[in-house]
Structure formats: structure tokens, C-alpha cells
Amino acid sequence: LPPSLRVLDLNDREFFNHALGRLPRTLRKLRLGAAFNHTLLPQAALLPATLAVLQIGEAFDHPLGPLPEGLVELRAHSFSRDCCFSRALGPLPAALRILDLARCTAFNHALGRLPDALRELRLGGAFDQPLPQLPASLEVQALGTACGAALPATLPRTLRELRIGHRFNAPLALPPTLEFLIIGNSYTHRLDLAALPLKTLHVGRSYAHALPPLPGTPLPPSLQVLGLHQCHRFNHSLGRLPCTLRKLRLGAAFSHPLLPQHASLLAVQGQQALDAESAAEPVQPAPDALVRLPETLTVLGVGEAFDHPLGLLPKSLTELRVDSTFNHALGRLPDALCELRLGGAFDQPLPQLPARLEVLALGDAFEAALPVVLPRALRELHMGHRFNAPLALPPRLEFLLIGNSYTHRLDLAALSLKRLYVGRSYAHALPPLPGTLVMR
Numbered sequence: 001l002p003p004s005l006r007v008l009d010l011n012d013r014e015f016f017n018h019a020l021g022r023l024p025r026t027l028r029k030l031r032l033g034a035a036f037n038h039t040l041l042p043q044a045a046l047l048p049a050t051l052a053v054l055q056i057g058e059a060f061d062h063p064l065g066p067l068p069e070g071l072v073e074l075r076a077h078s079f080s081r082d083c084c085f086s087r088a089l090g091p092l093p094a095a096l097r098i099l100d101l102a103r104c105t106a107f108n109h110a111l112g113r114l115p116d117a118l119r120e121l122r123l124g125g126a127f128d129q130p131l132p133q134l135p136a137s138l139e140v141q142a143l144g145t146a147c148g149a150a151l152p153a154t155l156p157r158t159l160r161e162l163r164i165g166h167r168f169n170a171p172l173a174l175p176p177t178l179e180f181l182i183i184g185n186s187y188t189h190r191l192d193l194a195a196l197p198l199k200t201l202h203v204g205r206s207y208a209h210a211l212p213p214l215p216g217t218p219l220p221p222s223l224q225v226l227g228l229h230q231c232h233r234f235n236h237s238l239g240r241l242p243c244t245l246r247k248l249r250l251g252a253a254f255s256h257p258l259l260p261q262h263a264s265l266l267a268v269q270g271q272q273a274l275d276a277e278s279a280a281e282p283v284q285p286a287p288d289a290l291v292r293l294p295e296t297l298t299v300l301g302v303g304e305a306f307d308h309p310l311g312l313l314p315k316s317l318t319e320l321r322v323d324s325t326f327n328h329a330l331g332r333l334p335d336a337l338c339e340l341r342l343g344g345a346f347d348q349p350l351p352q353l354p355a356r357l358e359v360l361a362l363g364d365a366f367e368a369a370l371p372v373v374l375p376r377a378l379r380e381l382h383m384g385h386r387f388n389a390p391l392a393l394p395p396r397l398e399f400l401l402i403g404n405s406y407t408h409r410l411d412l413a414a415l416s417l418k419r420l421y422v423g424r425s426y427a428h429a430l431p432p433l434p435g436t437l438v439m440r
Contacts (some may be wrong), residue, residue: 050068254303422438
């Protein structure tokens with residue numbers, strides 16, 4: 001390598017795996033590609049003292065030796081797969097600001113004293129070592145799945161992001177600066193979330209406390225993402241949803257309405273007319289302030305126990321999933337909707353399907369007719385097992401599940417299907433489908 005080299009970036013060279021020899025003493029940044037797996041310390045050499053940024057890839061698993069005193073950033077990088085690095089690290093340099101080993105699923109060594117300059121600490125799935133006192137200026141801390149070691153009861157007041165691993169279950173006092181919180185699957189202790197400026201909150205399966213824990217206290221007004229889909233015990237009312245909310249996924253046990261109720265009336269104008277069982281009743285006048293889901297919402301998923309009207313869907317909604325018991329009319333589907341997955345009980349007529357719709361999954365109870373011509377953008381179609389109405393399939397379809405009751409001939413020859421599941425009542429011959437996985 002040229003002796004004057006300051007930056008060597010192999011990050012995009014996915015298959016590069018050649019020894020580099022001795023690294024230049026001027027090198028400041030070194031980023032390795034996914035396949036690189038040669039020692040960086042040939043003939044007992046040391047990493048250059050000038051090195052400030054070191055990024056290793058998926059395959060790399062060699063000792064790094066003493067880390068340079070000026071090293072600011074050490075990362076294990078991968079676009080999709082786990083990283084192999086499993087070697088112990090020497091004393092961490094005083095200048096280190098970022099230590100990111102989140103992709104290292106085999107790394108499990110004590111880290112020693114954490115530098116005062118450290119701002120970001122991310123650990124992989126195998127890490128389960130006691131952590132020393134956390135730096136007062138730490139902003140990001142992510143614990144791996146296996147980490148059950150206790151943390152200081154009081155976390156740094158600068159912490160913005162905290163990810164609790166799935167084995168961690170010790171009481172914590174959350175700092176007032178926290179914006180991003182993932183609660184692991186084993187965590188059972190009550191957390192006071194009311195005063196936090198949270199933007200993202202994901203709740204693990206064992207957390208059963210209300211959000212926030214104080215009755216009548218609303219969710220943080222800054223909240224943008226709320227993930228309850230892995231929390232099978234959580235079943236507390238959320239109150240009025242923040243107007244900033246973009247993504248909401250509910251768990252299997254959640255059974256509370258999302259729309260605040262006004263006396264005995266349905267909260268949203270026209271909902272009575274949408275539901276088949278109340279279509280004959282007079283539509284009640286809307287309340288002064290129309291209650292609806294936040295207009296910012298782009299993703300909504302409701303779980304098995306949820307069976308309440310959703311009212312007028314936000315115009316920004318791109319993904320909607322309803323589970324087993326939900327069976328309420330949806331009204332006009334937003335033009336932005338790209339993915340619609342309906343649960344096993346849903347059997348309401350669907351309005352016109354949006355032109356942008358890419359995924360449509362019908363539940364097993366669905367018997368209502370669909371538009372004969374489906375949206376041209378559709379890539380994935382799941383028919384329910386009771387659906388049996390003629391369809392013209394769009395040319396971009398890649399995935400098709402034909403339900404057990406479907407008997408109409410489908411023109412499959414012009415499609416570029418990758419997967420085809422054929423139900424037991426479909427008796428028509430299949431054309432040659434090269435490159436398609438066919439299952440019956």
C-alpha cells in the first residue's frame with residue numbers, strides 16, 4: 001500500500017479478500033468489506049497510531065492488538081448478516097466515541113473501563129458481561145439479546161437511545177432526555193414514561209404495565225412510533241393518540257378502542273353506516289371535534305383481541321393489518337395504501353382498491369366481491385379459503401395464494417409468478433410456469 005495513504009475504504013468491495021500487508025503509518029480511516037478475513041497485524045505489527053476510524057466486516061475474526069490511542073470509532077458492519085468477530089479487545093482508547101459491535105453475535109468479552117468520551121455503545125446478541133460505570137456523556141446504549149447483567153440504577157442523563165436486551169430484567173430510572181426506548185421481552189418492572197420526550201417506544205412481551213403508568217396521563221406528545229406487537233400481555237387503554245404518531249402496532253391481548261367514545265355514540269361520523277349491523281339505524285350527528293386516528297399515521301396493525309371501528313382512515317396510511325376478530329367496515333381506503341392484510345373474521349365489502357396497492361391478503365371468512373380488475377401495482381395476493389369470485393390478475397403479480405373454495409379459471413401464463421399456492425377446489429390445468437415455485 002502507498003506509504004502516504006490516509007483512507008482505505010473497501011466497504012463496497014463485497015468479495016475482496018486479499019491480505020493488505022503492513023498498513024501505512026499515515027492511515028486514518030480503514031473500512032473493510034464483507035469477505036475480508038486476513039490479519040491486520042502481519043509479523044507482529046501494530047495498527048497505525050494515526051488510525052481514527054476502523055470498520056470490520058462480516059467475515060473478519062482476527063485479533064486487533066493494542067488499539068491506537070487516537071481511535072475514535074470502532075464498528076463491526078454488515079448490511080444483512082451477522083459478523084464473526086469474537087476476539088477480546090485490549091484497553092479501550094480514551095478518545096473512543098463509538099463502539100458498535102451490535103452485529104457481532106459471538107463476541108462475549110469484558111470491556112474494562114469505558115472511556116469518558118464514549119457516546120455510543122452497541123453490543124451483540126452473545127454479550128453478557130457486567131458493564132462498569134457508564135460514561136456520564138453516553139447518548140446511545142444497546143444491549144444484546146443475552147445480556148442479563150445489571151446496569152447502574154441511574155442511567156446517564158445524556159442518554160437519548162436505550163435498547164434493553166431480551167434477558168435483562170433489573171429496575172431502571174430512565175433519564176429525562178430519552179427519545180428512543182426498546183423494552184426487552186423479559187422486562188417486568190414499571191417504568192415512568194410520562195415525562196419523557198419519547199419518539200420511539202417498543203414494548204416486549206412481558207411488560208404488563210399501563211403506558212404511561214399514571215391513570216389519565218396521555219402518551220408523550222412527541223411519540224412517533226409505538227410497537228406493542230410483541231407484547232402479548234399488554235391490555236391497557238392508550239387514551240388519545242398523539243397527533244405526531246406515524247406507526248402503531250398492537251399486541252394480541254390489546255382490546256381497547258383507539259377512538260375516544262362520546263356517550264353511547266360511535267365517535268366517528270358515518271361509522272354506523274359503514275357497519276353492516278347498524279346500517280339501518282339513523283346516522284347520528286358528528287361531535288363538534290371529529291375524533292379520528294392521527295393524520296400522520298402511516299402504519300397500523302391491530303391484534304387478535306381488537307374488535308373496534310377504526311373510523312375514517314388517515315390519508316397518509318400506507319400499511320394496514322387487522323387480525324382475527326376484527327370485522328368492521330373500513331370505509332374509503334386511502335390513496336397512499338400499499339399493503340392491506342385482513343384477519344380471519346373480516347367479511348365486509350371493500351371499497352375501491354387504491355391504485356398503489358401492492359399487497360392484498362384476504363382472511364378466510366371473506367366472501368365479498370372484489371373489483372374484477374385489480375390494481376396494476378399488486379405484487380402479492382392471498383385469497384381467503386371462502387373467496388370465490390372471478391378476477392383478472394394484474395401483470396406484476398409475483399405471489400398468489402388461491403384459496404380452497406376458488407373455482408374460476410385464472411390467466412396465469414402472462415404472469416411472472418415466483419410462488420403459487422393452489423387450493424383444493426381449483427381444477428383448471430396450470431400452464432408452464434418456469435421459475436415459479438408451485439405448491440398444492
